[in-house]
Amino acid sequence: MRYRVATDGDLDHLVDWNRQLIEDERADTPRDEAFLRDRMRDFLADGYRALIFEEAGVPVGYALFRPDEYGILLRHLFVDRARRRRGVGRCMVERLVAEIFPRSARIKLEVLVHNDRGLAFWRAVGFTDHSVALVRRT
Numbered sequence: 009m010r011y012r013v014a015t016d017g018d019l020d021h022l023v024d025w026n027r028q029l030i031e032d033e034r035a036d037t038p039r040d041e042a043f044l045r046d047r048m049r050d051f052l053a054d055g056y057r058a059l060i061f062e063e064a065g066v067p068v069g070y071a072l073f074r075p076d077e078y079g080i081l082l083r084h085l086f087v088d089r090a091r092r093r094r095g096v097g098r099c100m101v102e103r104l105v106a107e108i109f110p111r112s113a114r115i116k117l118e119v120l121v122h123n124d125r126g127l128a129f130w131r132a133v134g135f136t137d138h139s140v141a142l143v144r145r146t
């Protein structure tokens with residue numbers, strides 16, 4: 009598997025993958041294309057990096073992350089729906105840890121509590137439960 013830094017030419021693909029990610033994790037984030045495009049642009053202009061992972065030249069997923077005060081904030085990790093449960097996600101995390109993220113950095117991410125598959129994945133690739141985020145509406 010290879011990876012490369014996403015460029016402006018990848019924006020359409022990133023936005024579409026992000027929409028699928030939101031669907032898959034059943035998040036209440038708005039899914040309209042204009043909102044997601046502006047948000048992705050803002051992420052990339054505001055210190056986030058997006059990496060696109062490829063197998064035999066075909067994009068299979070992406071990761072979006074930035075440094076934070078403790079280490080790394082891993083905002084998105086997404087594997088193409090047709091390629092899941094084949095070790096792609098695990099391989100992406102291993103490559104990020106071994107080759108991209110600084111040594112000994114703490115990697116933080118959020119998972120929605122109803123996202124059982126996401127939780128099972130993160131625990132399988134070495135993450136442990138850390139905190140619970142609470143929300144309410146006004």
Ligand SMILES: CC(C)(COP(=O)(O)OP(=O)(O)OC[C@H]1O[C@@H](n2cnc3c(N)ncnc32)[C@H](O)[C@@H]1OP(=O)(O)O)[C@@H](O)C(=O)NCCC(=O)NCCS
Binds near residue numbers: 032085
């Ligand atoms: C979560 C996600 C990145 C996993 O990618 P993947 O390539 O399918 O994961 P892998 O094949 O590397 O799985 C590694 C291990 O994680 C666990 N796992 C992965 N998907 C799982 C699922 N749907 N149910 C239960 N366990 C799962 C398993 O232990 C798996 O090992 P195994 O296949 O040997 O049993 C992918 O399903 C995805 O993009 N989902 C939508 C977006 C999302 O929910 N992202 C995380 C949000 S925080």
